[in-house]
Amino acid sequence: MYAFDYHKPSSVADAIAVLKKADDGTFVAGGMTLIPTLKQRLAQPSDLIDLGGVKELVGITVSGNTVTIGAMTTHAAVAKSAEVAKAIPALAALAGGIGDPQVRNRGTIGGSVANNDPAADYPAACLALGATIKTDKREVKADDFFTGLFETDLAEDEVIVSVSFPTADKAAYMKFDNPASRYALVGVFVAKTAGGAKVAVTGAGQNGVFRVPEMEKALSANWSADAVAGLKVNAGTLNADIHASADYRAHLITVMAKRAVAAAG
Amino acid sequence: MPTVTMTVNGKKVSGEVEARTLLVQFLRENLHLTGTHVGCDTSQCGACVVHINGDSAKSCSMLAVQAEGTEVTTIEGLANGDELHPMQAAFKEHHGLQCGFCTPGMVMSAVDLVKKKPKASEHEIREWLEGNICRCTGYHNIVKAIQHAQQTM
Amino acid sequence: MPDGGTGIGAAVKRVEDKRFLTGRGNYTDDINRPGQTYAYILRSPHAHAKINKIDTSAATSAPGIVAVFTGADMQVGSIPCGWQIHSKDGSPMHEPAHPPLAQGKVRCVGDQVAIVIADSYSQAKDAAEKIVVDYTPLPAVVDMSKALSGKTLVHDEIGTNLCYDWAIGDEALTDAAFAKAAHVTKIDIVNNRLIPNAMEPRAAIGEYDQATGEYTLYTTSQNPHVIRLLMGAFVLSIPEHKLRVVAPDVGGGFGSKIFHYAEEAIVTWASSRVRRPIKWTADRSEAFMSDAHGRDHVTHAELAMDSEGKFLALKVDTKANMGAYLSTFASSVPTYLYATLLAGVYTTPVIYCNVKAVFTNTIPVDAYRGAGRPEASYLLERLVDRAARELGLSQADIRRRNFIPTDAFPYQTPVALQYDSGNYTATLDSAQKAADVDGFAARRKASEARGKRRGLGYSTYVEACGIAPSAVVGSLGARAGLYESAEVRVHPTGSVTVFTGSHSHGQGHETTFAQLVSEKLGMPMENIEISHGDTNKVQFGMGTYGSRSLAVGGEAIVKALDKVIAKAKKIAAHIMEASDSDIEFKDGVFTVAGTDKTLPFGQVALTAYVPHNFPHQELEPGLDEKAFYDPLNFTFPGGCHICEVEVDPDTGVVTVERMTAVDDVGRVVNPMIVAGQIHGGLAQGIGQALLEGCVYDEDGQLLTGSYMDYTMPRADNLPSFSVGTETTLCTHNSLGVKGCGEVGAIGSPPSVINAVVDALWDLGVRDVKMPASPQVVWAAINSARPAAAAE
Ligand SMILES: Cc1cc2nc3c(=O)[nH]c(=O)nc-3n(C[C@H](O)[C@H](O)[C@H](O)COP(=O)(O)OP(=O)(O)OC[C@H]3O[C@@H](n4cnc5c(N)ncnc54)[C@H](O)[C@@H]3O)c2cc1C
Numbered sequence A: 001m002y003a004f005d006y007h008k009p010s011s012v013a014d015a016i017a018v019l020k021k022a023d024d025g026t027f028v029a030g031g032m033t034l035i036p037t038l039k040q041r042l043a044q045p046s047d048l049i050d051l052g053g054v055k056e057l058v059g060i061t062v063s064g065n066t067v068t069i070g071a072m073t074t075h076a077a078v079a080k081s082a083e084v085a086k087a088i089p090a091l092a093a094l095a096g097g098i099g100d101p102q103v104r105n106r107g108t109i110g111g112s113v114a115n116n117d118p119a120a121d122y123p124a125a126c127l128a129l130g131a132t133i134k135t136d137k138r139e140v141k142a143d144d145f146f147t148g149l150f151e152t153d154l155a156e157d158e159v160i161v162s163v164s165f166p167t168a169d170k171a172a173y174m175k176f177d178n179p180a181s182r183y184a185l186v187g188v189f190v191a192k193t194a195g196g197a198k199v200a201v202t203g204a205g206q207n208g209v210f211r212v213p214e215m216e217k218a219l220s221a222n223w224s225a226d227a228v229a230g231l232k233v234n235a236g237t238l239n240a241d242i243h244a245s246a247d248y249r250a251h252l253i254t255v256m257a258k259r260a261v262a263a264a265g
Numbered sequence B: 001m002p003t004v005t006m007t008v009n010g011k012k013v014s015g016e017v018e019a020r021t022l023l024v025q026f027l028r029e030n031l032h033l034t035g036t037h038v039g040c041d042t043s044q045c046g047a048c049v050v051h052i053n054g055d056s057a058k059s060c061s062m063l064a065v066q067a068e069g070t071e072v073t074t075i076e077g078l079a080n081g082d083e084l085h086p087m088q089a090a091f092k093e094h095h096g097l098q099c100g101f102c103t104p105g106m107v108m109s110a111v112d113l114v115k116k117k118p119k120a121s122e123h124e125i126r127e128w129l130e131g132n133i134c135r136c137t138g139y140h141n142i143v144k145a146i147q148h149a150q151q152t153m
Numbered sequence C: 001m002p003d004g005g006t007g008i009g010a011a012v013k014r015v016e017d018k019r020f021l022t023g024r025g026n027y028t029d030d031i032n033r034p035g036q037t038y039a040y041i042l043r044s045p046h047a048h049a050k051i052n053k054i055d056t057s058a059a060t061s062a063p064g065i066v067a068v069f070t071g072a073d074m075q076v077g078s079i080p081c082g083w084q085i086h087s088k089d090g091s092p093m094h095e096p097a098h099p100p101l102a103q104g105k106v107r108c109v110g111d112q113v114a115i116v117i118a119d120s121y122s123q124a125k126d127a128a129e130k131i132v133v134d135y136t137p138l139p140a141v142v143d144m145s146k147a148l149s150g151k152t153l154v155h156d157e158i159g160t161n162l163c164y165d166w167a168i169g170d171e172a173l174t175d176a177a178f179a180k181a182a183h184v185t186k187i188d189i190v191n192n193r194l195i196p197n198a199m200e201p202r203a204a205i206g207e208y209d210q211a212t213g214e215y216t217l218y219t220t221s222q223n224p225h226v227i228r229l230l231m232g233a234f235v236l237s238i239p240e241h242k243l244r245v246v247a248p249d250v251g252g253g254f255g256s257k258i259f260h261y262a263e264e265a266i267v268t269w270a271s272s273r274v275r276r277p278i279k280w281t282a283d284r285s286e287a288f289m290s291d292a293h294g295r296d297h298v299t300h301a302e303l304a305m306d307s308e309g310k311f312l313a314l315k316v317d318t319k320a321n322m323g324a325y326l327s328t329f330a331s332s333v334p335t336y337l338y339a340t341l342l343a344g345v346y347t348t349p350v351i352y353c354n355v356k357a358v359f360t361n362t363i364p365v366d367a368y369r370g371a372g373r374p375e376a377s378y379l380l381e382r383l384v385d386r387a388a389r390e391l392g393l394s395q396a397d398i399r400r401r402n403f404i405p406t407d408a409f410p411y412q413t414p415v416a417l418q419y420d421s422g423n424y425t426a427t428l429d430s431a432q433k434a435a436d437v438d439g440f441a442a443r444r445k446a447s448e449a450r451g452k453r454r455g456l457g458y459s460t461y462v463e464a465c466g467i468a469p470s471a472v473v474g475s476l477g478a479r480a481g482l483y484e485s486a487e488v489r490v491h492p493t494g495s496v497t498v499f500t501g502s503h504s505h506g507q508g509h510e511t512t513f514a515q516l517v518s519e520k521l522g523m524p525m526e527n528i529e530i531s532h533g534d535t536n537k538v539q540f541g542m543g544t545y546g547s548r549s550l551a552v553g554g555e556a557i558v559k560a561l562d563k564v565i566a567k568a569k570k571i572a573a574h575i576m577e578a579s580d581s582d583i584e585f586k587d588g589v590f591t592v593a594g595t596d597k598t599l600p601f602g603q604v605a606l607t608a609y610v611p612h613n614f615p616h617q618e619l620e621p622g623l624d625e626k627a628f629y630d631p632l633n634f635t636f637p638g639g640c641h642i643c644e645v646e647v648d649p650d651t652g653v654v655t656v657e658r659m660t661a662v663d664d665v666g667r668v669v670n671p672m673i674v675a676g677q678i679h680g681g682l683a684q685g686i687g688q689a690l691l692e693g694c695v696y697d698e699d700g701q702l703l704t705g706s707y708m709d710y711t712m713p714r715a716d717n718l719p720s721f722s723v724g725t726e727t728t729l730c731t732h733n734s735l736g737v738k739g740c741g742e743v744g745a746i747g748s749p750p751s752v753i754n755a756v757v758d759a760l761w762d763l764g765v766r767d768v769k770m771p772a773s774p775q776v777v778w779a780a781i782n783s784a785r786p787a788a789a790a791e
């Protein structure tokens, strides 16, 4: 790790103020992505601004048809939240499947969404459920938020405050683990919403998380595993590595989509 | 250099550290609590697991300054004097360790599991251990030990 | 055997556990020496490159820097290889120079280029980034076939990438047998390259005492005396009496900590230059590219049979990857630890095996749990499985027809070894029962009802361990003896310290060895201490590998104990005024036969050190005996592993549903520890079969350089195991022990792959490569479907 200065502000406003003053500052939330990155010397921030002291960023509220999760809420907290489990069981299950228990005890939804790892789980839920990402400045629709590999619409000095998920009639997430890292090799989130069916895929796209319009169309017309059984994402748009060829990923997307629909009921 | 203060195994400690010091370095190098180990650099092996305010966490993936003001328990703080914690005793009884390198993290993780899911099935125990890699035991006896500790903890 | 007791056969809880469970272990990185500095080793990012220039000036003047050294500074001996193999034409193998710090060229990613020594590790790492190395990258060769046919040379001065071209067996006889065969089964096998991954990364602390001129090396080693010998005599020219090597608690080895590594020599050498202790600890990424890897064979094999499925001859052609340099035992693994096992448990009368060892621009390959024997069992058991399918025989049947019969021992194989004992039918019978083979059909049906496929796979294997008689290994090219030494020091008050040349890094020697003492001297465990791992304490030792600790090291302890008892009997006879031959010793008490005169062991010990009433004419005072034990033969554990898997044909995911192992490890001293050793071996065997595989790209970059890409077996990849033993005793050591450290890793991989193939056979799948990851299995199913349709 390179040397840096450390700050622990207690409000969003202070955090942003510190960041603006720093040469090349960065926020740290759970640190489950950032600290390993720093350890490998893949980044060299001048200042680390710890959001761990900002109480206003923690918490889960369910009101009407919306589940709002504060950015600093850990995966463990979402996984064990009875409210989330009741409102959007697929979301609690997804959180419970991120990493391992120790990662879930520290990693946060804000960090996960801000990081937009192409193999992360939350971004799939955000797209499929039509989440809104609330920052200190604005509200951004998930569809506009995730812009590429590790890229989002977030400005450098912008803090994610919370993520709001509309509930769905039915939803499920099926994750096929990368055998080594246990991130998603392919993860498919399906949701039956008032506005039609949505299908989002993580782990597989060359540009990160993406939606599958053909599957959405088919499922909107007929919510059943059979409806997607014959649909295949073009392997040309998918990534390939030692764990999975693009063809294999394309195949898994269909299998996971079928299983997700079946699991959603 | 920032000063950090925390409670480790019931004792208040503080030290001056570079901000980039990891919690595990602080424990091993400043406090000489070498029971907490480092087995990887990708936050996956769990040799470094300690409890922060009662929850298991990877001390290799946290800065010492992030633990400011917390209660940290390491493997050295688990036993009650000379009397092993029921999880430690179960690991001994069921031969849940061989070389002992993964053991501190394994035990700390297992204690957290039994606290949070006292009735975890074998399958759930194995899933919980996703973040703890052991190269020696094949996990068989670790699982047995945890099942035993479910009765004695 | 008394289950509550502490002697041979008792499941005594481990003595060493308390310190590990309470965080009081003492691993190398836990040690801090006064004035200690920290080292970072700068490594090559290239698989093959010429070093034109190294500019260390900016690094040398960075904060906290004590010194920076490169190959130009460190002109020392070459890291030696411990086993010389001769090619079939009689010429010795090619042995390239292996400098601890690169001399003008790097030959694999991870090759050591410079050492940066600083007051803190962060400072050393910070400064290392300031070193400018001017490289000219050269083409790299990774694939063994290309290495043999292409122009790129790993070592220009050798002029070839062929290290040796070795053979065993009678080729003419083998060909003649093939000519008469009714059926020949052929198979192509890749034994995947593995990265050992002991959980404790390697570490070393070098220290130099200016006053005495003595060096001390603390290191994560399985055999400190061997390191002292190799490093002292060959690399650094430090005589033994000025070099102490300490291997304290070591967090797993599995072979990877046998070898003498460059870093050990570098920190030891540099400590005398900077006059301060130097600690180096690998991080995991560094371990991936600096620990010797394992396996990596490519083999074609053919089995000739008569019309009844009786094996007539076996012909094997293997290419074995050595990597860029010859690691300590690298050359012996694909020869004497592999091809000599190709008879397996079968009566195959003639065998011929040719092995070409090949240099590539990859990290050196050496022994990893099983070392050669897993490669042999994998190829044989895949071949036998295939043969059974081609001949329409059941898996058990083809094996039973060819087993070496129980009454045929000692059995001389056509590939040099003579097996002393075994009962392969017994282990097969017992494993079939434990695996509930009879219930398999119903379980398969149930799986199929859920859209899954189920398979059952067998492996019946034998291995050679307890390595081994010095005279034999010496004649085969070993440059070391392979005995073991022990000292049993009885203290005046009757407690005992045993010094052993074996080294425990998870095997529980402190318990098992103490049980030997408890049994022989009739004393409680708490009176016994086992000391190991320090060349200044232990007279000599060859260390722990090849499942040799109990069969060789334990036997040495028994020999020393026998000497102690013999002397103590004489002392007892003197005190009790009886003749030596009338003294009996049992449960810690000396008795004059036929009388009620007794003397406890402690009293005799005290007399040995307070020799007022002592047979001075006949004996020296004291009770402290040493023994070196050089075995008469290898030992031959064997057994049967049966694996049952379920395959999800939609995703290619393989789940191990049942793993049954029934092994013959000879006499079991501590059944709890033996079972634990087998569990660990099974996990590594299943890991090799389903999860683990080292991958390089064509340019020699390591693609599996961390746990993000190298799949380690985790708890949820594995089932609970069913393990059991069927015992025949080793006939040439007094304990009757054979060894249990490697059987799990040797026997299991073929059982797993045979099970996967069994599950998919009807879909047309004929082979599945290791590791049978979901992608591999899915691809196998996919490419088989059209083939099956065409059949
Ligand atoms: C072993 C391991 C396994 C994992 N497995 C998975 C997995 O299976 N699936 C998965 O999805 N993830 C996985 N992760 C990643 C984990 O979920 C991380 O916690 C998450 O991606 C990042 O969250 P964090 O709170 O740790 O963020 P940090 O690491 O602290 O930060 C990540 C980035 O987000 C920025 N950031 C953080 N919070 C905010 C905010 N509120 N506003 C603006 N920017 C912010 C930071 O500046 C930084 O750039 C794994 C991690 C580890 C170590």
Ligand code: FES
Residues within 6 Å of the ligand: B037, B038, B039, B040, B041, B042, B043, B044, B045, B046, B047, B048, B049, B058, B059, B060, B061
């Ligand atoms: S050291 Fe491996 S997870 Fe912390």
Ligand code: FES
Residues within 6 Å of the ligand: B096, B097, B098, B099, B100, B101, B102, B103, B133, B134, B135, B136, B137, C199, C251, C252, C506
């Ligand atoms: S006991 Fe050695 S790694 Fe677990």
